Amino acid sequence: MAQWLDLGGETYRLTLEPLRLNVGLVVGSERALVVDTGEGPRQARQILEAVREKTELPLVVVNTHAHYDHYFGNAVFAAAGVEEFWAHENAASTIASSADPARPEVAEREPEMAAGEGEGTEIVVPQAIVRDQPVLVDLGGRTATLFYLGRGHTDGDLLVGTPSALFSGDLVEDGYPEFSDAYPEEWADVLRHISALRHRYEHLVPGHGALCTDVAVRTMAETMSTAVRSARQATRESPNDATKAIPILPYGPEQSRLFIGRLKAASSLH
Numbered sequence: 001m002a003q004w005l006d007l008g009g010e011t012y013r014l015t016l017e018p019l020r021l022n023v024g025l026v027v028g029s030e031r032a033l034v035v036d037t038g039e040g041p042r043q044a045r046q047i048l049e050a051v052r053e054k055t056e057l058p059l060v061v062v063n064t065h066a067h068y069d070h071y072f073g074n075a076v077f078a079a080a081g082v083e084e085f086w087a088h089e090n091a092a093s094t095i096a097s098s099a100d101p102a103r104p105e106v107a108e109r110e111p112e113m114a115a116g117e118g119e120g121t122e123i124v125v126p127q128a129i130v131r132d133q134p135v136l137v138d139l140g141g142r143t144a145t146l147f148y149l150g151r152g153h154t155d156g157d158l159l160v161g162t163p164s165a166l167f168s169g170d171l172v173e174d175g176y177p178e179f180s181d182a183y184p185e186e187w188a189d190v191l192r193h194i195s196a197l198r199h200r201y202e203h204l205v206p207g208h209g210a211l212c213t214d215v216a217v218r219t220m221a222e223t224m225s226t227a228v229r230s231a232r233q234a235t236r237e238s239p240n241d242a243t244k245a246i247p248i249l250p251y252g253p254e255q256s257r258l259f260i261g262r263l264k265a266a267s268s269l270h
Contacts, residue, residue: 004054006232007203009164010142014050018109020208021069023047024160024167028139032056034065035160037073040110041120048080050114060137062086062146063126064169064207065154066094067201068102072113074124083215086137087126088148093161099123100269130158149194153178165203174209176251177224183266186226191221223250224246231260
């Protein structure tokens, strides 16, 4: 079982294989907050067991965004008594409408979740909603700040700030960005905003992988902005074949295809 990394200020990070998912825990004097719940009941039970090794306090859950590996474990936490599940309004709407079609994604590792059969496999949609204004979640002597900086990895990415750490969800990743539901041009702006906030936090926890430096965030933003410009130029030169931009983009072929598709979907390319 993975071990918690102490980030200071009663804030912790747990990294789970095989996706190197980062789960957060913030412990106050009255309750504790869990950031993301994993890709199904098997992983969620591991997370809950690890949480309970740290604290027996009542729990609050935040889902950073509406991708299955961040919220498919909600039902296990609901069964353990959690009633307060937070998400951005767009993420909650997507979870409500699109969770069941995502079940096949976990067929290999979470077969019960994929089939929708067994304990902890129901979809729990967050009902505590963040919109454009930050929300302060009082944990007793310690506060977590939930806030939204705009569309990026998805249209509903929440960040979670604590006195010592910023949990970014998949807005920041250790590796190639994942563009399947992304808004690349706006995402680059969000990354620049995160970089501007970095002086407030000692640690930056990405959705997956190792802790990130401010240099990594700025590089991610600059790379994405360069990719937007390159894709626009290539599309102007070959308006009927946007795939000609793929070899010049700073991502792998599959990421580049998704990147171009999402730029078009966001009407940034015409």
